[in-house]
Amino acid sequence: MAELEDLKAQAKKLNAKATQAKMDLHDLSEELPTNWERILEVAQVAHDAHAALMAVRKQLAAATPA
Template sequence: MSADADELRASLKKLNARATQAKMDLHDLSEELPTNWEMILEIAQRCHDAHAALMDARKAAAASAA
């Protein structure tokens, strides 16, 4: 396995962990509503950005594997 493949795998793992944490943060916030309702947009944006980065990285990985 090449160093590039290892780097890509490590990057995907980090992005996946970040996206999973963002999803859990959004879930936790939803369970606590209306407490901290002011945080909805911030946490939702963070969740959106994390998942967008993960999906982009997965597409790039698939393209490089093809």
């Protein structure tokens, strides 16, 4: 049960990171063409954050009793 709680806590933290990354990407898009050089960097951060969140959500789903 402790593993399940750890996964929930990790998912909560990763969700916050993914949400922030999404907002950063959104903010950058609204500023274009200013800072266009940062598109790949900001997009990679958002991609990595969401990939990590989806991986933890998958683990959480597998660990949760049906």
